[in-house]
Amino acid sequence: MKRAFYWLIPHPLLTLILTITWVLLQNELSAGMLVFGFILGILIPWMTSVWWPDTPKSFHPLRMVSYSFVVIWDIIVANIEVAWIVLTVPANKLKPAWIVVPLRLRQPEAITMLAGTITLTPGTVSADLSDQGRCLLVHVLHTEDPDSIRDDIINRYEARLLEIFA
Amino acid sequence: MTPQIIGTYIASLSLIIGSGFVLVGAIGLLKFNDPMTRLHAPTKVGTLGIGMLLVASVIHSFDIGRPSIHEFLIMAFLFVTAPISANFIAKVNIHRRACETPPDPSHDTTWSTLSDDLDEQAVETK
Numbered sequence: 020m021k022r023a024f025y026w027l028i029p030h031p032l033l034t035l036i037l038t039i040t041w042v043l044l045q046n047e048l049s050a051g052m053l054v055f056g057f058i059l060g061i062l063i064p065w066m067t068s069v070w071w072p073d074t075p076k077s078f079h080p081l082r083m084v085s086y087s088f089v090v091i092w093d094i095i096v097a098n099i100e101v102a103w104i105v106l107t108v109p110a111n112k113l114k115p116a117w118i119v120v121p122l123r124l125r126q127p128e129a130i131t132m133l134a135g136t137i138t139l140t141p142g143t144v145s146a147d148l149s150d151q152g153r154c155l156l157v158h159v160l161h162t163e164d165p166d167s168i169r170d171d172i173i174n175r176y177e178a179r180l181l182e183i184f185a
Numbered sequence: 186m187t188p189q190i191i192g193t194y195i196a197s198l199s200l201i202i203g204s205g206f207v208l209v210g211a212i213g214l215l216k217f218n219d220p221m222t223r224l225h226a227p228t229k230v231g232t233l234g235i236g237m238l239l240v241a242s243v244i245h246s247f248d249i250g251r252p253s254i255h256e257f258l259i260m261a262f263l264f265v266t267a268p269i270s271a272n273f274i275a276k277v278n279i280h281r282r283a284c285e286t287p288p289d290p291s292h293d294t295t296w297s298t299l300s301d302d303l304d305e306q307a308v309e310t311k
Binding site for chain 2: 040043044046094095097098101102105106110113115117119121134135137138139142144145146147148149150151153154156158160
């Protein structure tokens with residue numbers, strides 16, 4: 020039974036996401052749309068699996084949900100902080116900084132998520148990856164203490180991502 | 186106070202907050218003079234600004250009795266793609282030396298944008 024399930028749906032989570040995306044795209048919830056979305060959800064992962072051979076072995080969706088809430092909250096706070104900096108700090112008083120974040124994450128998918136999170140949150144943009152992928156270069160808009168921001172990224176986001184892909 | 190009126194008020198409030206954030210993003214783009222700092226304002230403030238405008242759109246659609254949740258898809262795609270374009274702009278800045286040269290990485294030899302022996306690496310990884 021389990022083998023038949025995984026033979027038909029090798030990527031259950033991706034199938035679910037694609038089905039939901041299709042229903043949202045149609046803007047109506049009917050049985051026909053649901054079935055068609057489900058068919059697309061099976062066909063698209065099957066057809067594109069050639070291009071992503073090394074999928075992460077494990078993934079914890081529930082931890083992902085709690086991580087999303089943390090990130091959304093941080094985005095709202097960060098937006099207000101950055102808006103405040105833009106409006107109050109004069110351009111010549113700005114203290115931008117580069118920070119180097121050593122990575123414990125190894126999977127490309129996890130590093131992509133970390134980089135995306137960093138770009139979306141508190142005045143930071145992820146700029147580059149080192150040539151072997153063991154360090155992430157982050158640009159900070161305005162900071163007095165670059166080290167605390169680096170520790171924040173490691174403790175707040177990377178630790179959670181390590182658990183998600185554990 | 187009927188639900189319609191409350192909905193209209195919430196939608197208007199979201200519109201005002203959203204457009205405020207978009208305006209701040211535009212101000213940041215004009216105000217800062219370094220390419221890397223200019224990158225910050227639109228990528229950050231833009232996401233919440235556009236997010237609030239889309240929330241207003243969803244509330245209004247429910248308000249007039251034709252529910253639409255397309256907007257959540259726009260938001261999802263925006264949140265997935267915004268970091269990628271920001272990353273590419275940052276890479277171009279580093280590559281063209283348009284900003285301060287970043288410090289060396291603590292573990293590896295150099296940053297992937299600055300390394301010029303890409304062919305050697307390709308051989309190594311094979």
